[in-house]
Amino acid sequence: MTKKAPSFSIRHVFWFGWKLVILVSVALCVLALLRLQSNSELSSISLPPQGPRFYRVSVYQGNPKIAFLFLVRRSLPLDFLWGSFFENADAANFSIYIHSQPGFVFDETTSRSRFFYNRQLSNSIQVAWGESSMIQAERLLFEAALEDPANQRFVLLSDSCVPLYNFSYIYNYMMASPRSYVDSFLDVKEGRYNPKMSPVIPKAKWRKGSQWISLVRSHAEVIVDDQVIFSVFKKFCKRRPPIDARKGKQNIKLQKQHNCIPDEHYVQTLLAMSELESELERRTLTYTEWNLSVTKMEREGWHPITFSYANAGPQRIKEIKDVNHVYYETEFRTEWCRANSTSVPCFLFARKFSRGAAMRLLSEGVVGSFDVTAFFDAPS
Numbered sequence: 001m002t003k004k005a006p007s008f009s010i011r012h013v014f015w016f017g018w019k020l021v022i023l024v025s026v027a028l029c030v031l032a033l034l035r036l037q038s039n040s041e042l043s044s045i046s047l048p049p050q051g052p053r054f055y056r057v058s059v060y061q062g063n064p065k066i067a068f069l070f071l072v073r074r075s076l077p078l079d080f081l082w083g084s085f086f087e088n089a090d091a092a093n094f095s096i097y098i099h100s101q102p103g104f105v106f107d108e109t110t111s112r113s114r115f116f117y118n119r120q121l122s123n124s125i126q127v128a129w130g131e132s133s134m135i136q137a138e139r140l141l142f143e144a145a146l147e148d149p150a151n152q153r154f155v156l157l158s159d160s161c162v163p164l165y166n167f168s169y170i171y172n173y174m175m176a177s178p179r180s181y182v183d184s185f186l187d188v189k190e191g192r193y194n195p196k197m198s199p200v201i202p203k204a205k206w207r208k209g210s211q212w213i214s215l216v217r218s219h220a221e222v223i224v225d226d227q228v229i230f231s232v233f234k235k236f237c238k239r240r241p242p243i244d245a246r247k248g249k250q251n252i253k254l255q256k257q258h259n260c261i262p263d264e265h266y267v268q269t270l271l272a273m274s275e276l277e278s279e280l281e282r283r284t285l286t287y288t289e290w291n292l293s294v295t296k297m298e299r300e301g302w303h304p305i306t307f308s309y310a311n312a313g314p315q316r317i318k319e320i321k322d323v324n325h326v327y328y329e330t331e332f333r334t335e336w337c338r339a340n341s342t343s344v345p346c347f348l349f350a351r352k353f354s355r356g357a358a359m360r361l362l363s364e365g366v367v368g369s370f371d372v373t374a375f376f377d378a379p380s
Contacts, residue, residue, distance in 0.1 A: 062150055064093075064175060065095050065152065066154075067095050068097070070097070070158075070159065073127075074101045075104070076159055077160075080362075083113025083116075085167055087115075089171070098120045098121065099124050100124055101126070104124075105120060106120050121140055125140070130260075132234040134211075138263070142223055152175075153175065154216075155174070155215075156213050161212070161286060161353070162361060163348065163349055164317065164320065173344065174348075176342075180215040180271075180279065184277065185330055185331055187208035187265070200229070201269060201273065207268035207269045207271075208268060209264060209268045209282075212284050223270065226270055229273060230266070281338070286351060288304045291305045306352045306354055313364075320350055323346045324336065
C-alpha cells in the first residue's frame with residue numbers, strides 16, 4: 001500500500017508567501033541603504049563647477065610665450081644648464097614659474113642663474129609623493145601662469161629634466177601644433193581605479209600616463225577651473241601604506257588597497273571626461289628610461305634610470321632624439337610623433353639627469369656653451 005504525499009494547506013502557502021515578501025523587502029532595504037551611503041559620499045564632493053576664472057580670448061594677438069613650470073623639491077640642481085638654455089632665448093618668448101618647498105626663495109645665494117630669481121610661487125604647499133598634494137601643486141603652477149595672457153603653451157618639468165635641443169627649436173616645435181601633448185592611455189592592468197569614484201568618474205574614462213605634460217592654454221584652463229574631479233581624487237585616490245614588518249599578515253590586506261598615484265591619472269582622466277582627447281597628441285614630450293625591478297611589488301616596480309656623466313654621451317642622446325614613435329600595448333596603439341601632420345622627433349626633454357650628466361650635455365654642446373669652473377664656484 002502506497003502512502004499519500006502530504007498536501008500543503010492554503011494557510012501554509014499563504015504563510016510561506018509572506019515570509020518570501022518579507023525577505024525580499026529586507027534585502028531591498030539593505031541595498032537601498034548601501035546605495036544611499038555611496039551617493040552621500042559622492043554628494044559631499046560633487047561640487048558644482050565654478051565659473052571660468054580667466055578671461056578667454058579665442059586668438060591671442062601679442063607675442064605668444066611658453067611657460068616653463070618647474071615642480072621641484074627645494075632648489076633646482078640643474079639651474080646652470082637651464083640658465084645656459086634661456087641665455088640663448090628671446091626673453092619675450094618665455095616665462096618661468098617654480099613650485100618649491102614653502103618659504104624657499106630663489107636668489108643669488110640659492111641659484112646659479114638669474115633667470116630663476118624670485119620665480120617661486122608665494123602660495124606653494126608641502127608636497128608628498130603619491131598624494132593629491134602633487135596634483136594640487138601642479139594646479140597652482142598652471143593657475144599662476146594663466147595670469148599672463150601671453151602664456152599660450154605650458155610645459156611641466158621636474159628638477160631632473162633637461163632640454164635636448166636649443167630654445168629656438170623647442171619654441172617652434174611647440175608653437176607649431178594647436179594640440180596639447182599628454183601621455184594618456186587605458187589603464188587595464190593595474191588596480192588603481194577606486195570603484196567609489198563612480199559614477200562621478202566612470203571606469204571607462206579612467207586614464208593613465210606620464211605626469212610631464214605640455215598643454216595649450218584652453219586645456220590649462222580646464223585643469224585650473226575643475227573642482228569636481230579634483231575633489232574625487234582628493235577623497236578616493238590614496239597612497240597605499242608601506243609594508244610594515246610589525247603588522248605581519250595585516251600587510252596583505254593593506255597592500256590590496258588602491259595605490260592610485262594621482263599625478264599619473266588626474267590630468268589624463270580629467271581631459272578624457274571633458275571629451276578633449278581628440279585635441280591631444282597622446283604622448284609626452286619628456287623622455288624617461290625605465291628599469292624593471294626584479295620584485296613584483298608595485299612599490300619596487302618600474303623605476304626611472306638616472307643618467308650619469310658616463311651614460312649621457314652623444315650616442316645615447318642621439319638615440320633618444322631619433323625616437324619617432326611610441327607603442328601603447330594596452331590599446332595596441334602606435335603613436336607616430338607628428339606636429340601638424342609633419343613627422344618630428346618624439347622628445348624635447350629628458351629625465352632623470354644628474355649634475356654630472358647635465359655638465360656633459362653642456363660640454364658636448366647639446367644646449368649651449370658652459371664654463372665648468374662656474375659650476376664649482378656657484379651656490380649649492
